[in-house]
Structures are given as C-alpha cells and as structure tokens.
Amino acid sequence: MAKKIVNELELNGKKVLMRVDFNVPMKDGKITNDNRIVAATDTIKYVLEQGGKVIAFSHLGRVKTEEDKAGKSMAPIAARLSELLGKEVKFVAETRGAELEAAVAELKDGEIMMFENTRFEDIDGKKESKNDPELGKYWASLGDVFVNDAFGTAHRAHASNVGIASNVAESAAGFLMEKEIKFIGGVVDAPQKPLVAILGGAKVSDKISVIKNLIPKADKIIIGGGMMFTFLKAKGLNIGKSLCEEDRLDLARELMELAGDKLILPVDTITSKEFSNDAGHQIVSVENVPSDEMGLDIGPKSVEIFKDALAGAKTVVWNGPMGVFEMSNFAKGTIGVCEAIANLEGAITIIGGGDSATAAIDLGFADKFTHISTGGGASLEYLEGKVLPGIDSISSHCGNCNCGK
Structure with a gap:
C-alpha cells in the first residue's frame, strides 16, 4: 500500500521529527563527502517553508564504548547543514534529557535543530540499534509527526526509525525516501x-x-x-x-x-x-x-x-x-x-x-x-524483495482520505 509522503502532512506549527542519514565519511574532524547531507536538504527545506519545526537526527559510525565517541559527534555535520541551508542549525550535544527537551520547546516555526549521534545510545546495551521500546517512545514524545528520509538505515529496525514511527500518530517518507x-x-x-x-x-x-x-x-x-x-x-x-x-x-x-x-x-x-x-x-x-x-x-x-x-x-x-x-x-x-x-x-x-x-x-x-x-x-x-522495516513502519494511506490506512 502506498506510503504517505511529507507533502501530504499538515506541517505548519508542528514539531517534525526527521530521521536523516548523515553517516558521512570523516577525517580529522572534517567531512570528506557531503553527498548524503545535500541529498536530504530538499525535504528539510520543504518542512521549514511550510512552517514546521525540524528536529533532525542521525547516526554517525558505530559506537560501542565511550572511547568510540571520539570524532563521532554530529556537531560538524550540523555546521555543514547550516551552510547548505543558509540558516542556523541549532545543535544540542545530547540524545535525551532536560537540555534537549528545552531546546525543542524553544524552537520556533521555520527553525531547525539537530541532536547528538543516535548511536551514542548504544554504549549502554545497544538501545538505538536494538530498537529499545523506551528510547523509541521517548524520542517520539519530542515531536508531533515523524518524517523518515534515511533510506540507508531502512533495512534495520532501530529506535530512531521503527521505534519512533510506532509511537507517533502520523509518519511519512521524505522526498529522498520517496525516490x-x-x-x-x-x-x-x-x-x-x-x-x-x-x-x-x-x-x-x-x-x-x-x-x-x-x-x-x-x-x-x-x-x-x-x-x-x-x-x-x-x-x-x-x-x-x-x-x-x-x-x-x-x-x-x-x-x-x-x-x-x-x-x-x-x-x-x-x-x-x-x-x-x-x-x-x-x-x-x-x-x-x-x-x-x-x-x-x-x-x-x-x-x-x-x-x-x-x-x-x-x-x-x-x-x-x-x-x-x-x-x-x-x-x-x-x-x-x-x-x-x-x-x-x-x-x-x-x-x-x-x-x-x-x-x-x-x-x-x-x-x-x-x-x-x-x-x-x-x-x-x-x-532481494525483502520488506524493509524502516519503510514498512511509515504510515500508509488508502489513497482517497486522510485516515492513515
């Protein structure tokens, strides 16, 4: 059944959780190829133009220990995204907690923020990669709707895709995922x-x-x-x-x-x-x-x-x-x-x-x-013909109404 696309959602004034795939190659703290960031900008710009508040998040590399966090912060990615969009991308170096929640609450229509590497949640029991129910529910609570534009992780059921989609009233594919x-x-x-x-x-x-x-x-x-x-x-x-x-x-x-x-x-x-x-x-x-x-x-x-x-x-x-x-x-x-x-x-x-x-x-x-x-x-x-959980979890519709079925 056809999946909902971001342009089918009411976005004005909404807090839009957006899973992007910014798992880009890095060397000495510098991005060496920004193609994945560029590829997501159409969806981000659309949501911002519609008056949505974008809360963007992604993983970056594999993180299993505290030592693995070195060089894996999303801060340089947020800075590059800010350059591409021509506007400030607020960055919060947390994956949960009061500071993140306050930043979300302060976000105004047409503004964008990004929070820290979702894989930082894997240090204590692979909560992101194993789709921890509590984590998916928590991230879902930060927004009103969910847009998944990260095809690169669609073959995995993670807290940041399936977990969130399972706990929001409405979700949709971004333009990149649609392609x-x-x-x-x-x-x-x-x-x-x-x-x-x-x-x-x-x-x-x-x-x-x-x-x-x-x-x-x-x-x-x-x-x-x-x-x-x-x-x-x-x-x-x-x-x-x-x-x-x-x-x-x-x-x-x-x-x-x-x-x-x-x-x-x-x-x-x-x-x-x-x-x-x-x-x-x-x-x-x-x-x-x-x-x-x-x-x-x-x-x-x-x-x-x-x-x-x-x-x-x-x-x-x-x-x-x-x-x-x-x-x-x-x-x-x-x-x-x-x-x-x-x-x-x-x-x-x-x-x-x-x-x-x-x-x-x-x-x-x-x-x-x-x-x-x-x-x-x-x-x-x-x-291979497999069902990809990241796509399967996106809201479908019957084609003639907004029932979400």
Missing part, C-alpha cells in the same frame, strides 16, 4: 521492460538473493567484478589465482541453470601477478587465464558485449563495480559500463548504492543517472 521507494522498489515490483541488471563486486554470496529475485523479472543479468570468477570456475574454466568462493560453486551452477540465456558473463579479463596498480598486467580470454595470475577487471571485449546487451533497455539497475576500480589500471571495465549506462536514451537508469555509486560519482557521471541510491545494504535487501 528510493519509486526507483529501487519499482525494479522489484513493476519495472519498465526490458529490464537489465548488472551485478558486480567481490562476492557471489553478497548477491545470491538479488540474482534469484531478479531472474524471473529481468530480461538480462550481467555479471562482472570478482564474483564473475566463481561462475567461470563453476563452468570448468581455470581462473588462476582470481578471487573465488569455493563453497558457492554449486550455487553458481544452479543460478546459471535457472537464468539460462539471461545470464551474461565476461569473455575476457585483465590479469596481473600482483594485487597492485604498479604490477604488470595483460588482457586475456577467460579461457586462458594464467595459473599464476589473477583477474582484476573485465576486458574490452566484455565491455562491448555488455554495451550490446544494454541496447534497448528501458530499466537498468547496476550494483557493484566491474573490477578493482580504485586502481586506475583496473578501472576501465567499470568506466566503460558506467559510460554505457549513462548514455542510454529513454531508459530509467538506477545505481543501487555502495561502490558502484561511489564509482559513478567519482567518474563524474552522477548527473546522467536517473537515480543513485543512498543505501548500499538497504538497496541490496530491497532488490
């Missing part, structure tokens, strides 16, 4: 056909459920990255020292049998004796991988075959790089596939988060994709 539901969920529920899925990365085990779920839905499933060698070995080919999950060979054979002609494997690879960008490398057929070398990228013929397979696609979902794209000598496959998807005309093109999203952004192709997911693990589980 994830539309595009990632759309691949699973009702994709425009032909649908082509491109799956890469290191391990078959990470993508087993995705492949199984997409076999009946996709018209073609392209396999690249380190995981391709488990499939190639399952076909009886020598893969040298390439990455291989020996315990997944039978499963790879099963998947190839289920998929039939839908499943497309690389025909060549770039190999090297060492896992190093400085080592010598060569292009070889997948049938002629030297026994003392490892495959670190797909080859140029594979890129061309993949481009041909993409021709005419109406929906493309890509998750996982084609090789060790962090090393320039083994990034050509990922670059080639990225360019091919980015230049497709008339297609919905989606990146399912994780390393492939990083690759597209780093390569300068972000603006050429229909949607780049903000959640790696969440997007994978969504593509």
Whole structure:
C-alpha cells in the first residue's frame, strides 16, 4: 500500500521529527563527502517553508564504548547543514534529557535543530540499534509527526526509525525516501521492460538473493567484478589465482541453470601477478587465464558485449563495480559500463548504492543517472524483495482520505 509522503502532512506549527542519514565519511574532524547531507536538504527545506519545526537526527559510525565517541559527534555535520541551508542549525550535544527537551520547546516555526549521534545510545546495551521500546517512545514524545528520509538505515529496525514511527500518530517518507521507494522498489515490483541488471563486486554470496529475485523479472543479468570468477570456475574454466568462493560453486551452477540465456558473463579479463596498480598486467580470454595470475577487471571485449546487451533497455539497475576500480589500471571495465549506462536514451537508469555509486560519482557521471541510491545494504535487501522495516513502519494511506490506512 502506498506510503504517505511529507507533502501530504499538515506541517505548519508542528514539531517534525526527521530521521536523516548523515553517516558521512570523516577525517580529522572534517567531512570528506557531503553527498548524503545535500541529498536530504530538499525535504528539510520543504518542512521549514511550510512552517514546521525540524528536529533532525542521525547516526554517525558505530559506537560501542565511550572511547568510540571520539570524532563521532554530529556537531560538524550540523555546521555543514547550516551552510547548505543558509540558516542556523541549532545543535544540542545530547540524545535525551532536560537540555534537549528545552531546546525543542524553544524552537520556533521555520527553525531547525539537530541532536547528538543516535548511536551514542548504544554504549549502554545497544538501545538505538536494538530498537529499545523506551528510547523509541521517548524520542517520539519530542515531536508531533515523524518524517523518515534515511533510506540507508531502512533495512534495520532501530529506535530512531521503527521505534519512533510506532509511537507517533502520523509518519511519512521524505522526498529522498520517496525516490528510493519509486526507483529501487519499482525494479522489484513493476519495472519498465526490458529490464537489465548488472551485478558486480567481490562476492557471489553478497548477491545470491538479488540474482534469484531478479531472474524471473529481468530480461538480462550481467555479471562482472570478482564474483564473475566463481561462475567461470563453476563452468570448468581455470581462473588462476582470481578471487573465488569455493563453497558457492554449486550455487553458481544452479543460478546459471535457472537464468539460462539471461545470464551474461565476461569473455575476457585483465590479469596481473600482483594485487597492485604498479604490477604488470595483460588482457586475456577467460579461457586462458594464467595459473599464476589473477583477474582484476573485465576486458574490452566484455565491455562491448555488455554495451550490446544494454541496447534497448528501458530499466537498468547496476550494483557493484566491474573490477578493482580504485586502481586506475583496473578501472576501465567499470568506466566503460558506467559510460554505457549513462548514455542510454529513454531508459530509467538506477545505481543501487555502495561502490558502484561511489564509482559513478567519482567518474563524474552522477548527473546522467536517473537515480543513485543512498543505501548500499538497504538497496541490496530491497532488490532481494525483502520488506524493509524502516519503510514498512511509515504510515500508509488508502489513497482517497486522510485516515492513515
């Protein structure tokens, strides 16, 4: 059933609890990539423009001990958000208590505040991560309505998403979450056909459920990255020292049998004796991988075959790089596939988060994709067809009233 979206809520004068995903990379107290903060600003600006009082909160990293708190404060994130919004973001260095409650009470219409890292509540019994009922109820008591715009945590039932949603009268998805539901969920529920899925990365085990779920839905499933060698070995080919999950060979054979002609494997690879960008490398057929070398990228013929397979696609979902794209000598496959998807005309093109999203952004192709997911693990589980608790807990509606059903 359709989920309520933030623009369906009455926001004027309301205290709006907003779960955002500001789990951004930090180095020496500085934000090194603010894409997730930027991505949430549309929802925040909308609520502020409608006269809502925004109480924003997020986790940052993993926190298990008092020592883990070092460098994990949301203060730098609040400062960056203030710059992006062009207005003050009040910051409260607490996750509960009188100081936080007073700051919420003093908040005026059209103002925004942020409180401290929700994972600081994990130091004493993982109260946030284990969805402690008391904590979810307490946070819910701070606001009138709840807006969840943190897709990156949607596959987990935490106090800051499911816990709050379970204790407020009304909740809704933010605009970023709405896009994830539309595009990632759309691949699973009702994709425009032909649908082509491109799956890469290191391990078959990470993508087993995705492949199984997409076999009946996709018209073609392209396999690249380190995981391709488990499939190639399952076909009886020598893969040298390439990455291989020996315990997944039978499963790879099963998947190839289920998929039939839908499943497309690389025909060549770039190999090297060492896992190093400085080592010598060569292009070889997948049938002629030297026994003392490892495959670190797909080859140029594979890129061309993949481009041909993409021709005419109406929906493309890509998750996982084609090789060790962090090393320039083994990034050509990922670059080639990225360019091919980015230049497709008339297609919905989606990146399912994780390393492939990083690759597209780093390569300068972000603006050429229909949607780049903000959640790696969440997007994978969504593509597997799983129910994500963070989405499931958002209020639904029947479509013709405001009953919340």
